Amino acid sequence: MNIFSYISLIAFLLCFFLGNFIYHKNSKSQLNLMIALLCILVGFLAFAEFQYRQTTDFQTAYIWLKISGLWPIVPAILLHISLIFTGKTDILKNKFTYLLIYIPAIIISFYAVDSNLMLMGILKEYWGWTYVFPENSLLFDIMSVWTIFCVFLAGSLCLIYYLKNKNIKKLQAKYLLIGLYFPLLITMATDLILPTMSIRIPETTMAMSTVGIGFISYGVWKYRFPALTAAVAADEIVSTMSNFLIMLDHDKNIVTINDATIELLGYDKKDIIGKSVKYLFSDNSLENAGKLFDSNSNSIINFETRLKSKHGEIIPVLLSKSVIKNDDGNTMGIVCIGSNIVEIKHxxxxxxxxxxxxxxxxxxxxxxxxxxxxxxxxxxxxxxxxxxxxxxxxxxxxxxxxxxxxxxxxxxxxxxxxxxxxxxxxxxxxxxxxxxxxxxxxxxxxxxxxxxxxxxxxxxxxxxxxxxxxxxxxxxxxxxxxxxxxxxxxxxxxxxxxxxxxxxxxxxxxxxxxxxxxxxxxxxxxxxxxxxxxxxxxxxxxxxxxxxxxxxxxxxxxxxx
CATH class of the missing domain: 3.30.565.10 (Histidine kinase-like ATPase, C-terminal domain)
Structure with a gap:
């Protein structure tokens, strides 16, 4: 068994593992389901690649190479995923959209598997068996155009989404863009362009697709995407809310702040994370605010006070303080949400x-x-x-x-x-x-x-x-x-x-x-x-x-x- 077949086997195992991982992150999400299906399909094609690379039998290699003709369905799924991710719900509500996405892929795959229009023959290379281009390359050209069309349309949708959004949405779009489409650009060069120039190297489609899915999995682990959970929704609300938010630990030290707080006070996060909350209050409001923060009342306390910006500006605010407790009734921290009332005061x-x-x-x-x-x-x-x-x-x-x-x-x-x-x-x-x-x-x-x-x-x-x-x-x-x-x-x-x-x-x-x-x-x-x-x-x-x-x-x- 040559080393290149091992690469295909590893890609197969990783794809099935990652598909299972993404699906169970949020089994009710349509986006998670489609990415899991993509993992399964790419994993299956990687397994087919493993089979025809490691076999010594011509007929066995030919059958598995024929099965790899299911590839045109992959770019169709990629396009479907991009439509879901970018929120094109109006387009997806139309059943005609699914026909446009999947019917061409199914037709191309059918002829690739059932005829010799895609695969005229196979030959043995140092990395294993591989395909021979047919003399009539019409179906191969159609598949190439189809792949390029789906990839670049999906990539364009994600790129526009990336440019229009910020914070966690921007990071999610970045990992989806890199994870799904950058590997495909490489495989287009190695599997489509170089062979037309009579330069043959080991096919990288399945390996690079697995790498791309790995990027998505990293995004799942780091940014909890694409699982839309209550925690992710809470993070999104906090990051985009117009009210400023300050979260404290049980010692009244600042744990985190949102963008509105940064914009209001002019501090960087690193400047105030870990400092006492009293650091943010003006001298005149410090004593009263300190008493309120020292209180362990379970009720929400609303009060008017004054904060001090990085540049010494005194800002009147309306602040709401709420104590967070665990199941045992012990104080875990304090959440402070407020609004700038400068205009109201004026x-x-x-x-x-x-x-x-x-x-x-x-x-x-x-x-x-x-x-x-x-x-x-x-x-x-x-x-x-x-x-x-x-x-x-x-x-x-x-x-x-x-x-x-x-x-x-x-x-x-x-x-x-x-x-x-x-x-x-x-x-x-x-x-x-x-x-x-x-x-x-x-x-x-x-x-x-x-x-x-x-x-x-x-x-x-x-x-x-x-x-x-x-x-x-x-x-x-x-x-x-x-x-x-x-x-x-x-x-x-x-x-x-x-x-x-x-x-x-x-x-x-x-x-x-x-x-x-x-x-x-x-x-x-x-x-x-x-x-x-x-x-x-x-x-x-x-x-x-x-x-x-x-x-x-x-x-x-x-x-x-």
């Missing part, structure tokens, strides 16, 4: 600046409205100085108190942190103090019972304030027979969003000639109109003393755009 700063500007504008607006109302009050006061008729003068004074009630609202809004809502207890106290002073009614006691937490928006506060102004003014002027002594009660309570305002006094009551359902006086007309504006209802009792009860709900703040 947006927050812009919003804060915009809100501050809005607050300044609103404060200035309420201040100017209050000042303008004060000007109106002054003008009314100046105008009233020239009025001799007491009734006309009283009309001016009532108008002044109404304007003042509005001015107090804007003054409270101007002084508050919230420019849309008013603490109504404070407002009522300010309004009552003004009215008592304005009408010189120091002997009248006003008792206010308002919950401190009652806050009304401006749409509700304005009509409610005017109502209180009218009713208190009316009580001061008419309830106590001109002696200006007595008590006025103001109550405002809230129950499930419903407000009840009660204004009462212990005066003489409402004269019988006053029709409250159809009031003639402007003040009471305003009270009824403003109650309607609040979408409320009013009840009154004036037979002895006077009591007004108004129920309403806070108006929804209207859009002023």
């Amino acid at each position: 947006a927050e700063d812009k919003i804060k600046a915009s809100l501050e500007e809005k607050d300044i504008l609103l404060r200035e607006l309420h201040h100017r409205v209050k000042n303008n109302l004060q000007i109106i009050l002054s003008l009314i006061n100046l105008q009233s100085n020239g009025i001799k008729n007491q009734e006309d003068l009283e009309i001016f004074r009532e108008s002044q108190s109404r304007v003042k009630s509005l001015a107090i609202i804007h003054e409270k809004l101007y002084q508050s942190a919230d420019f849309a809502n008013i603490n109504f207890e404070e407002y009522i106290e300010s309004l009552v103090n003004y009215l008592l002073s304005y009408y010189s009614a120091d002997s009248i006691e006003v008792i206010i019972d308002v919950k401190k937490d009652i806050i009304l928006n401006m749409d509700t506060a304005v009509p409610c304030g005017l109502i209180i102004n009218e009713l208190v003014t009316n009580a001061i002027k008419h309830a106590f027979n001109g002696n200006k002594s007595g008590q006025i009660y103001i109550t405002l309570q809230s129950d499930n969003g419903c407000f009840t305002l009660i204004v009462s006094d212990n005066g003489k009551g409402i004269p019988p000639e006053v029709d409250l359902d159809n009031p003639q006086k402007l003040g009471l007309q305003l009270v009824k109109s403003l109650t309607d504006q609040l979408e409320g209802k009013i009840e009154y009792n004036g037979s002895k003393n006077t009591k007004y009860k108004i129920q309403f709900r806070e108006l929804i703040y209207k859009d002023r755009m």
Whole structure:
């Protein structure tokens, strides 16, 4: 037995071993199945090569050389593998694709095995028996063209895939490209081109194909390809995810980082692998981050912190920390996943600046409205100085108190942190103090019972304030027979969003000639109109003393755009 037959035997054994290895890596994968079939076919052809090289019998060698005519199926399988690997699923869904791939290979193989169109005869060389080219080389030329076409089409698909992808996909494509197609280029030279130049050397097809399959097996071992397992999928997700990822061991030292972390912080992996995670945090965030990482809580902890890049840049991030434990409950490590929130922080700063500007504008607006109302009050006061008729003068004074009630609202809004809502207890106290002073009614006691937490928006506060102004003014002027002594009660309570305002006094009551359902006086007309504006209802009792009860709900703040 010559040494070249041993090479074929070793190729046969390796192919069957590698085919079994690849298949069991992921038996459900179509790609694994096709590569395993390729290994089996190449292994079988290597066994045929072993048989015709080691035999001394002409007839036996001739039969095994005939069987080697099944070779055209190999490039067809290679093309099929490349279509699967590069994700051409739409093409593979079409059954016509399989006819185009395998029918020419089957026809060529059939004629190669069943006729003398491929093998005219055999001869004995120093490496064993080999084939003699037929005089009519048409079928041989067709097989050569078919092989070249399939190999280069498959190789082109893998090359394009290699150039378009990165990380593990790029490495997978590289080993597939080298493992399946580079050996074929060599065999084309030794088994096709040189024989046409009358230069005969031992055929290398099966040996080189085995070497190629060895490259694929190395890729399986190193990159877990082509087995699509959960671990491979996890690696792919980690490498391509947009969030940065930092994995720590049980001592809080960095085990690995993904590409997003490298891009964010500017470090090389070798710069930070093995270092404490605290190495990545800014000085201001170090203490807080250290406490969180020292915690062994099983729950996922989300927190905002700041990382420090290689160049000293402080980067705000939102970080999620999760502890990994084994089946015994012992901590194995920590996974940290986060995102860069620099843009969010910039947006927050812009919003804060915009809100501050809005607050300044609103404060200035309420201040100017209050000042303008004060000007109106002054003008009314100046105008009233020239009025001799007491009734006309009283009309001016009532108008002044109404304007003042509005001015107090804007003054409270101007002084508050919230420019849309008013603490109504404070407002009522300010309004009552003004009215008592304005009408010189120091002997009248006003008792206010308002919950401190009652806050009304401006749409509700304005009509409610005017109502209180009218009713208190009316009580001061008419309830106590001109002696200006007595008590006025103001109550405002809230129950499930419903407000009840009660204004009462212990005066003489409402004269019988006053029709409250159809009031003639402007003040009471305003009270009824403003109650309607609040979408409320009013009840009154004036037979002895006077009591007004108004129920309403806070108006929804209207859009002023």
